[in-house]
Amino acid sequence: MTEALLQVLGTDQTVDGAHEPALAVDTLVRMLKTMILVRCFDERALNLQRSGRIGFHVPSSGQEACQVGAAAALTPRDWVFPSYREPGLFLWRGSALEALYNNLYGNSGDLAKGRQMPVHYTDRAHNVVSISSPIATQLPQAVGVAMAARIRKDPIVVLTGFGDGSTSASDFHVGANFAGVYRAPVVFLCANNQWAISVPFERQTASASVAIKAQAYGFPGVRVDGNDVLAVYQAVRDAAERARRGDGPTLVEAFTFRMGPHSSSDDPKRYRPEALCEEWKKRDPIERFGRYLTKKGLLSEAEVSSAWEAGRQATADAARAAERLPPPPVESLFEDVYAEMPPHLRRQLDELLEERKAGESVNTSQAFPL
Amino acid sequence: MAILTVLQAVNAALKQEMRRDDRVVVLGEDVGKNGGVFRATEGLYDEFGSDRVLDTPLAESGIIGTAIGMALYGLRPVPEIQFLDFIYPAFDQIVNELAKFRYRSGGQYPAPVVIRSPYGGGIRGGHYHSQSSEAYFAHTPGLKVVIPSTPYDAKGLLASAIRDEDPVLFLEPKRIYRTVKAEVPDTEYTVPIGVARIAREGRSCSIFCYGAMVHVALEAAEKAKEKGTEVEVVDLRSLVPLDEEAVLASVRKTGRAVVLYEAPRTGGFGAEISALIAERALEYLEAPIVRVAGFDTPFPYTLEHVYMPDARRVLAAVDRVMNF
Ligand SMILES: Cc1ncc(C[n+]2csc(CCOP(=O)(O)OP(=O)(O)O)c2C)c(N)n1
Ligand SMILES: [Mg+2]
Numbered sequence: 227m228t229e230a231l232l233q234v235l236g237t238d239q240t241v242d243g244a245h246e247p248a249l250a251v252d253t254l255v256r257m258l259k260t261m262i263l264v265r266c267f268d269e270r271a272l273n274l275q276r277s278g279r280i281g282f283h284v285p286s287s288g289q290e291a292c293q294v295g296a297a298a299a300l301t302p303r304d305w306v307f308p309s310y311r312e313p314g315l316f317l318w319r320g321s322a323l324e325a326l327y328n329n330l331y332g333n334s335g336d337l338a339k340g341r342q343m344p345v346h347y348t349d350r351a352h353n354v355v356s357i358s359s360p361i362a363t364q365l366p367q368a369v370g371v372a373m374a375a376r377i378r379k380d381p382i383v384v385l386t387g388f389g390d391g392s393t394s395a396s397d398f399h400v401g402a403n404f405a406g407v408y409r410a411p412v413v414f415l416c417a418n419n420q421w422a423i424s425v426p427f428e429r430q431t432a433s434a435s436v437a438i439k440a441q442a443y444g445f446p447g448v449r450v451d452g453n454d455v456l457a458v459y460q461a462v463r464d465a466a467e468r469a470r471r472g473d474g475p476t477l478v479e480a481f482t483f484r485m486g487p488h489s490s491s492d493d494p495k496r497y498r499p500e501a502l503c504e505e506w507k508k509r510d511p512i513e514r515f516g517r518y519l520t521k522k523g524l525l526s527e528a529e530v531s532s533a534w535e536a537g538r539q540a541t542a543d544a545a546r547a548a549e550r551l552p553p554p555p556v557e558s559l560f561e562d563v564y565a566e567m568p569p570h571l572r573r574q575l576d577e578l579l580e581e582r583k584a585g586e587s588v589n590t591s592q593a594f595p596l
Numbered sequence: 597m598a599i600l601t602v603l604q605a606v607n608a609a610l611k612q613e614m615r616r617d618d619r620v621v622v623l624g625e626d627v628g629k630n631g632g633v634f635r636a637t638e639g640l641y642d643e644f645g646s647d648r649v650l651d652t653p654l655a656e657s658g659i660i661g662t663a664i665g666m667a668l669y670g671l672r673p674v675p676e677i678q679f680l681d682f683i684y685p686a687f688d689q690i691v692n693e694l695a696k697f698r699y700r701s702g703g704q705y706p707a708p709v710v711i712r713s714p715y716g717g718g719i720r721g722g723h724y725h726s727q728s729s730e731a732y733f734a735h736t737p738g739l740k741v742v743i744p745s746t747p748y749d750a751k752g753l754l755a756s757a758i759r760d761e762d763p764v765l766f767l768e769p770k771r772i773y774r775t776v777k778a779e780v781p782d783t784e785y786t787v788p789i790g791v792a793r794i795a796r797e798g799r800s801c802s803i804f805c806y807g808a809m810v811h812v813a814l815e816a817a818e819k820a821k822e823k824g825t826e827v828e829v830v831d832l833r834s835l836v837p838l839d840e841e842a843v844l845a846s847v848r849k850t851g852r853a854v855v856l857y858e859a860p861r862t863g864g865f866g867a868e869i870s871a872l873i874a875e876r877a878l879e880y881l882e883a884p885i886v887r888v889a890g891f892d893t894p895f896p897y898t899l900e901h902v903y904m905p906d907a908r909r910v911l912a913a914v915d916r917v918m919n920f
Contacts, residue, residue: 423633424630
């Protein structure tokens with residue numbers, strides 16, 4: 227059994243008035259502009275990778291509605307535990323574009339101090355938690371934040387994002403179970419883009435959907451069109467309200483498609499029919515939402531074009547600024563391992579600084595192969 | 597004979613063993629149609645089909661847990677963990693289950709599983725695609741830990757691992773996956789587990805190392821020669837069981853030891869080598885043992901080249917033991 231797919235904006239340009247959220251025009255326009263910015267960010271990042279200026283990228287093109295629709299349904303006090311494919315969560319919440327590029331460059335301006343691979347952003351100022359590569363580890367952690375907020379009686383909600391493949395990991399099940407048991411105010415947002423690298427959804431699970439898995443853990447699961455930003459907004463807003471009321475977690479499955487490769491090192495032609503990409507291009511979430519706004523007269527075609535222009539300009543400027551920053555200083559290698567640097571690390575740092583007087587090591591690293 | 601990369605040699609070993617023995621099955625994330633994210637399992641799915649080459653759900657504990665079950669039932673599973681950094685969800689299955697099955701069942705239930713996993717730095721992978729955590733596993737009785745550094749050994753050692761009656765963690769230094777090429781026989785052969793290899797002979801000083809660091813040691817040895825220092829490079833090839841005699845023999849010959857590993861210094865496997873030398877060959881030493889290792893920090897991204905031991909740092913260590 228597959229649950230009905232919640233959709234507000236039909237692919238055929240129809241609108242489901244009953245589910246159309248009552249959002250201020252400003253908000254709607256900002257949602258579109260952020261989605262455009264995410265796409266521009268992504269395209270530039272992939273180009274930077276292709277031209278060897280950054281080492282790696284994980285594109286999110288095609289999944290902008292999942293990110294922006296979800297982010298727009300939260301308040302700034304809420305917490306977010308993103309996966310690596312969700313720069314839109316950061317951008318909506320106010321992270322600077324430069325900050326994201328600084329991370330891609332791993333430079334001295336990077337909030338993670340150049341320690342992580344590209345796309346592993348962090349932004350404490352906006353309650354967005356540092357991203358980890360190991361799949362699904364963020365789920366129980368998000369539940370823990372939600373449990374802590376309940377203990378402290380803070381009316382916040384925690385949202386955590388992950389993919390379809392992540393639902394196979396133990397931490398998905400552990401996180402869902404704890405959330406159910408403690409009725410934690412958490413929203414599980416699964417961007418089901420139907421592949422985990424090369425492995426298709428039907429090889430990942432025998433369940434008919436992701437959403438249905440919530441049932442076993444004692445809370446609701448809903449399935450939405452992940453290329454419909456208003457549907458994602460609607461579902462996450464409902465889930466967040468439920469959580470804030472004290473009614474516990476919800477699993478939101480946003481059914482979508484990644485238009486690009488898994489990462490800059492992946493070739494989807496090896497495992498995914500190209501015709502499918504053509505088909506999904508027709509469901510482009512940005513185009514669909516843009517059409518809705520222009521049809522409603524909330525934005526003119528010219529304003530949409532200038533939003534793209536602005537997005538390209540802003541990303542070009544931010545990337546250029548990031549490229550100018552130097553790498554982090556070698557001392558930073560040894561900082562933040564502990565609150566205070568213990569003697570053995572101090573000694574290793576001193577030895578390194580001494581060694582560097584005789585000359586510096588050459589970077590002979592291979593390009594990231596995956 | 598063909599010129600193969602380390603990666604192609606791994607692939608050749610898998611094909612050789614799967615053709616030889618229909619109990620051998622391969623499982624893991626993306627190992628089927630996609631041929632593995634590094635292409636180590638390329639062509640296996642087409643040749644052996646979906647019963648013997650399984651694309652699994654994304655769950656390392658599931659991959660290793662089911663591999664254990666298959667082994668108990670008589671198959672020879674060769675699970676792949678996509679990156680060693682992602683092995684931890686399976687840590688319990690490996691450390692508490694796989695490694696102890698033979699012992700805890702009084703020998704009734706051996707579990708000959710070969711876990712293959714790319715590991716190590718030098719590929720700009722940051723902390724989640726670069727770690728060298730061999731020491732955790734070498735610290736686990738019941739597991740063998742094998743690490744090739746050449747295409748010839750990659751094929752021969754993997755074949756031995758698959759034929760071994762015990763569980764083996766087979767770590768593939770991904771930094772040299774494609775950069776190190778050499779002639780590899782097309783014919784079937786094995787390289788015994790537990791026998792070190794003298795990668796370069798010398799009489800002035802010994803460097804003990806494994807994996808990608810063997811090539812760093814060789815580079816340093818070449819440079820040391822310009823100063824008249826004859827460095828011997830000992831490629832351990834297998835951490836457990838360790839070829840203690842090869843280590844001791846080399847120290848007895850040169851009287852000087854540099855221990856090189858890219859993992860964090862503290863509690864790294866090189867500490868075990870140092871202890872072995874200190875315990876059993878102290879009287880032969882002309883200088884204190886020097887370790888060259890990664891720093892005791894998480895593996896970095898941008899400053900990877902500062903973190904990783906390189907020939908310069910190894911050469912400085914060689915100078916230290918030579919000029920003590
Ligand atoms: C524990 C763990 N195992 C393996 C990997 C390697 N890996 C990175 S992304 C990925 C697929 C994830 O798929 P999904 O959850 O569907 O998210 P998507 O990439 O499609 O957004 C895999 C296997 C990992 N990061 N962590
Ligand atoms: Mg996916």
